[in-house]
Amino acid sequence: MSDAASIADYRRALTTPGATGPVIAALFGRLPIAMVGISLLLYTQHQTGSFATAGLVSGAALIGVAMGSVAQGRIVDRFGPTRPLLVFSTVFAALAALEVTAIELRAPVPVLVGCALALGLSQPQVGSASRALWHRLLPAGPVRTAAYSYEAISMEVFFILGPGLAGLFVTAPWPGTGLVIGAATQFLGSVAFAMTRTVRAWGSRETAPAQSGGVLGAFARPAMRTVALAAFGFGLVVGFIEVAVPASATAAGHPGVGGLLLSLWSVSSVLFGVLYGMRPWPRPIYLRLPVLLGGFALLSALLAIPTSLLGLGMAMVLVGTLITPQSTTHSLAVEAAAPPGAAAEAFGWVITSVTLGLAIGQSVSGGLVESAGPRAAFLWASAAGVSIALMVWLLRHTVSGRPPARRRTSSAVSSTAIASTEPVSSTPGPRADPDTPDADPSASAARSG
Template sequence: MSQSASLVDYRTALTAPGARGPVVASLLGRLPIAMIGLALMLYVQRETGSFAAAGLVSAGALLGVACGSVAQGRVMDRVGPSVPLHVMSGVFAILVAVEVVAIELHAPLVLLTALAFLVGGSEPMVGPASRALWGRLLPPGRARDAAYAYEAISMEVFFILGPGLAGLMVAMPWPGTGVVVGAACMIIGSVGFAATHAARGHRPGLAKRADGSLLGAIASPGMRTVALAALGFGILIGFVEVGVPAAAMRAGQPTAGGLLLSVLSVSSVAVGVAYGLRPWPRPMHLRLPALLLGFAALITLLALPSTLWGLCLALLVAGSLITPQSTAHSVAIEIAAPQGTSTEAFGWVVTSVTLGAAIGQSISGQLVELSGPPAAFLTASAVGVVVAAVLWLRRRTLVPSASRADLSLAWS
């Protein structure tokens, strides 16, 4: 039978020996994850006066993050997180400085976009490193489940705070303040995490890897199913992130778009805590398609309201299934990822969500222009149903194997 995490389990996880240092450092390192891209976009828009140029630069950074997360994760699985985080923090600092100078000098858009890609690719991936460390600090069971739920919930908090901080800092005398402050937080947090005893003592490369394939974690059929679930989730989020601000603009309240998206995240965090106490469905191979299908159904509610207050209420309801999905993706890695690839596996989840969001945003933008926000929301729901059906067909790839019988008690 599946075990449910309790509030005691959350406390047990966060106060486990060796956990406090990494927890505090990773909080600072992950805070800017939703801040840097937006701060960069707003900075470029202020300097160039073009939203089109700013969008290209932001897209470059997004693609960089998608590529860098997997590459860094694979290296961390071999040598541990400490050295890669130190190295990438230094590279990231240099590239951010070069990008800022290029923006100030009004360099060609092609150069700004290429540099943004490198900036995104060099962002130190303290998130996957933090998530992977729980497998070493805690044994399989409810406390580790609670730790993974904490990772997902804290990320939602950062997605609330990050964009707000970016919007606030772009209004300061120098519009590049948000980029520099966000980069500084990420660097300090990542270096601090890398310097902790738990990170320095983590030597996963000494353990036998279960799969020597060049594909790494994604060679596992179960891992491909988790990546597909994350991709579908990201696509739906991308649709919503464009449709909601567009609805606010059509209602004559363009500044309300960001606030409405924050409502989505607030309900996500609130429900995420409760969901971590008693996840449903119990078996993971049923949980992923059920949660995505439920999220797709709730997104249809966004197409119904004729007022922003009605949209706000619909977002409050739809947001309830965001953190449960993020948590499920994180926990499913324990079942799906080949031995010794957990950091890279989480990198694939980050990549899938990021690419999915980019796909959803691009399609949603076209639909909003042609038919309005309701069409975008209904299309998102249809896409979610299709992906959920594919996940259902692939559900057996997430049934724990006999070799992972010790994990089946926790997740099947």
């Protein structure tokens, strides 16, 4: 079964009975995701005058998200999304108010970082619940693939609007406007998503027991760890760039343009993401993970070349083409890697990995920007991404289900020795190419649902 998705498949996914309410509510619950993070970064930098401090604060918030997403995913798998989302949304709103108060009072950096960590920890994970919901509403196949692609594309739309709005609001009479509006919108959208009929029907009695993996849960599976590594590399590259681009705009004397520049790569991501979904390449998921990450990292090096904001904007458009294809591939890979009954937790591990990469990337990039300039941060982003793509390539067998080459060779030698003592058939069997699409076990996993 092909994982290519047509326009008709998108329409069938979004018009599935029971999907309309959660889809609309999730739009509001996830719209401020990029807006809150960038607003916190720009707001902190505006009040403290330091990109290094701002990077630490926004990085702490992302680490909180990384820590909270898996825990929330496990709770959702156990009890359903409604009660957890209502509780976390309420706590998130209170902590957002606390963070704003700390920034306004010029609290010490450890206090700002601690509040940001708690804020990220409580951020309601509508994204993982929404993606896991498609697993329940749709059978495996192109329509479900289209639903996952929609999730990735809609996130890019949010990343188009979020940074642009953050850059606009930071120039308002009060620079904390973007953070407050973003947090309020996320709170209302999360509550609305949790209260839809379809989501409330997702109860603990319907949830299949997940395979035990101890404390690690779904992460105990080697395939899940490889997917998470690819997602981490993706987040790391993005984290470097999300600090270096606003720093470039500030150095050029146009600080409000930084958010708009970040929005540009999401425009090309959405447009190319739809086209890529119709003819994905490479076809096997286990090859797609390292190839897309490596290509994205190599393109990121182009951001170090331009000497003007116009040139930087053009480079951002080019780099953005490989964002949505990676997000969609991560969701498809989870289909093969996640244990039964742990869909929300598995998507939580992907979110954890991406946000952990963002946090580290932003924190390191903030220091690089102040010590060596934005160009150095762009080059470090590329080098780090390529290195992790190589690691994912070496671990690709965990997702494909095939042993590594050395083990295959050893097995082949043993088979030859055994066969030498038996009669040899004169009719050779078919020989499968391990890198053909048909050899991708994720397709078999998708067929089995």
